[in-house]
Amino acid sequence: MDDSAPAPAPAVDAAAGSLREPGRYRKGIAKREAILDAALPVFGQVGFHGASLREIARQCGVSHQSLMHYFPTKDELLMAVLRRRDERLRRHFDDEGGMRVDELVELAEYNVDVPVVISLFITASAEAVSSEHPAHEYYRDYYDRIVRSTTAYLSVAADRGWLRPGYSAAAAARVVLAVQDGLQLQWLYERDAVNVAELMRLVIGSVLTVPTSELDEAVREEARRRP
């Protein structure tokens, strides 16, 4: 093996790499992270189709060849960027009792510090509507799981009569998720005028007749009761 070749891509065989060559492995991890950091704003600014691997390589000071070592295709790079963005959220998709709506509000508060992530996420989710887009399946799965998880959480409210008249658990989940996406888009255009988290709380208060803390308690209680 040529010594000047880049370290092996850690995602492929992380455990083996770390045992054999810990120094090289750590450098590989760091480079991979640097590439993802550089890719994010490029995708966010010009969208998936407009982004070029050459430009991303240039922005993070690695050669085009080295970038291709970690991410052989633009598709793989996009997916790695999106997955990293969603880690925080996806951890809660399988929570017992489903996705708490306060978690969505907290995510909106956190997103304010990373506008480029919001921009990337919205652009990619809109572009990926086409079944030919590399992230199409990813987003189908994402919406499917987040709607189901939030619906599971709100179904406890529905069972107890804590949803405003007209709302099913699924309708309430879709509304809360929609308002988050839509407000974040508005916020990107007029950051001083739109407080995403505050408006989300207002909508949640229009959908639920009890405070979220009370619903959280009910969800925990139901989880304890399950065999």
Next chain:
Amino acid sequence: MDDSAPAPAPAVDAAAGSLREPGRYRKGIAKREAILDAALPVFGQVGFHGASLREIARQCGVSHQSLMHYFPTKDELLMAVLRRRDERLRRHFDDEGGMRVDELVELAEYNVDVPVVISLFITASAEAVSSEHPAHEYYRDYYDRIVRSTTAYLSVAADRGWLRPGYSAAAAARVVLAVQDGLQLQWLYERDAVNVAELMRLVIGSVLTVPTSELDEAVREEARRRP
């Protein structure tokens, strides 16, 4: 002038063209519309940066040169496509009393027949967050005007105490607009599961304490009172 050259682009000098060469002018109009029809799905599928003028020309059966005659740059073509999409909505931006929320629901119902327009609009609005995007000013202006117009309409409700506690007219306007954008995005992924207009009506019912017909009447009444 070479007889085989395409007709002059009607947008440039429509009146003069129609007086001098009515047949050519009509053909020019038709060709221009055909190009916009073909451009819409291409932009909608691959986004602005991914779309190619050559591909759009091919799709509508005109030469690349002929396309360039009508739309010298991709920027101009995108703007013409977006403007045509918005005509229906923008007609109401300057309505006395502002933009009725029912108009937004009707637009959502109409949009169901043109999913590609929704996809294009959402993709372009997310991509155009970058101030370098050709549609950036267009979207800034779009959000600014639609928020102001919807806020003006809802301010009559605010004055009469017809908004649910916590909502200002501006907050209510932003929420209704956000839910429309966000639900349309969800609908693109799961068309059978999301009824955008129905959920929008539910949200409007969560924001207003009176039926929209009553608010419409109040808005008309206030307009009549003005000197």
